[in-house]
Amino acid sequence: MREAGRDNQLHKDQDFQGVGEHLLPEVPTGERKIEHVRLCLNEDVNAQGITAGFESYRFRHAALPELDFADVQLNTMFLGQELRTPFLISSMTGGSGATGKINERLAAVAEARGWAFGVGSIRAAVEKEELAASFSMRKFAPTIPIIANLGAVQLNYGFGKEACQRAVDIAGASMLVLHLNGLQEIFQPEGNTNFSGLLKKIEKLCGELSVPVGVKEVGWGIDGETAARLYDAGVSFVDVAGAGGTSWVQVEKFRNEDMMKKAAAEAFVDWGISTAECITEVRQMNPGKAVIGSGGLTSGVDAAKAIALGADLVGFGRSLLGAAVESEEALHQRLHQVEFELRTAMFGVGAPRPTDLQGTKRLIRTIK
Template identity: 55%
Template sequence: MEEGINRRKTEHIRLCLDDNVEGVNKSTGLEGISFIHNALPEINFADIDLQTSFLNKALKAPFLVSSMTGGSELAAKINQNLAIAAEEKGWAVALGSTRALLESDAHKESFLIRKQAPTVPLIANLGAVQLNYGYGADEAERIVELTEADSLVLHLNSLQEAVQDGGDLNFENLLPKIEAVCKQLPVPVGAKEVGFGIDGTVAEKLYNAGISFIDVAGAGGTSWSQVEKLRSEDPLKKAAAEAFNNWGLPTKDCIVSVKSSNVAVPVVASGGMKTGVDAAKAITLGADVIGFARQLLQAATESVESVIRTMDQIELELKMTMFGIGTKSLNELKNTDRVMVMGKSLLNKTAGE
């Protein structure tokens, strides 16, 4: 029987699969963006190119399997399926929090997926708050060595910890400790939220501390306050968590805020991403890589083939969007004027005017 941190990881997976853990009446904000159909795209669908790069490695498509899990028997199956699929499709792949890798011998194989994904960018993951609970640059470097990761991302999950039974709540003076990790590690260090969003002001602080990429992980998808509410055995915390059903910065607003700041690093857009059309919208806002998590989770419990089918659909949706507006590269998509924001066209002149 799994205990402690390993049991918690399994509970997280089960709740995300089986329960409604999205924020109530909270959206990504991307529904306010639409594309202007181009009836004469003047491109060959076969020439549409999704290739890009991230963490100094090539990607066949601008996609990331976002951090989800690790440290349990079920997590091992999920991560191995995700890794094999990511390698075949040329997506980057991120691990769930690797704290369990150092604290427990159980299910280490759930984090050691480099053999299944030998060439794509692999990102290890650690809660930034652990830098106030005995972890430092040495432990972070050890995680990178064990996982053979190309990068480490530090996740910022203050509200989740506040709701979680026994959560780690000392987020004081973390920035200089994050900076120390960035300076010592031989690989790029990124920062991400877990579903409540990073704005431009926070992104600038992280960038100035040495962070190499920002994953905004905005609101509109899984709400980890709701996940922890369902896990909690504390009636007071359960009741208080209800007040945060609608908490967080929508993913769209996060992207806009970060891109409007003085942050010269790649932006990963995650948080409620469900389709390739969502991805296209995020790219037009300035995102460089799009992260998918819960959308892949059910497939990952089934088989590699199920994950690949889901990835294929997301890629096709992105290509169809690009075809529909007449763009054949991600750079053209990022700079298109065939987009409407809250009903306002970016075209100088639309048909019928």
């Protein structure tokens, strides 16, 4: 799937030794980024008792789609920029040599296939210049949208316009997303838990920064009312990042030595709002606003349902991580499969473009 003549921008596979099961280097507890990747690859950190919600919907098959499959196209627009696909590689990692190599691979393959790309939280690089290279991805992805990422809570811990602009500059980003991860911060040994007064600070930042600012959850979902408050504050897009995929409470459970918190984490294994519910509610309450649907998506059919429910872009995260660690070719194949599945679903309902898929009457809810 490699483009002909494309420079070999990625490290050779042997350079990825030290990443993955039995491969990630042993590191001090403080090196969270490598720990997070190892845990996401090797431990059961999925939410339990709640799904992303897409199994509650089915498409009514169109036996006569009046389409040539070759004419089904994935091109879309997002915040005024044309993309070759309606896909986003969601924010995952960075902040170390090994995770920086994962980012390089993700960025280069996203560029080759026309996916948008989000880097993991850049806070570490804003605070420590020597970590910036693991987030500096524009040289690997010169044309696609790159989304820089910081925790919104850092606005209560000394970060302002300058730090946020620094994050954008490090990533060479087209936009910034502020993530809301309150429950993770509570269970994280190093967590920052003062989430008070953030909306006004987000509003101020939206008026100051040189690029569009969005807000995302990390796996517990954003409801329609919260999204409306964010849009009213000047946020350009919302990524619902709903429940049904990775639970970051479960990830932090493996890192936390506080036995009470380890036990308490089990009470939150099914916490959150399903991704399908989030997309539906955010779209219904905020017509015309930019919405990203992510959280627990595993296939192009899931993506088709997310778009039909109202998402403009759909994000994939941990379901790509194993392929990203394995090899460049494995990641190409994984993304190609997702694209093929979406195009096939679009053909199956007679939708030649993602805009034709949005709001289609051929998506029906089968489980109430």
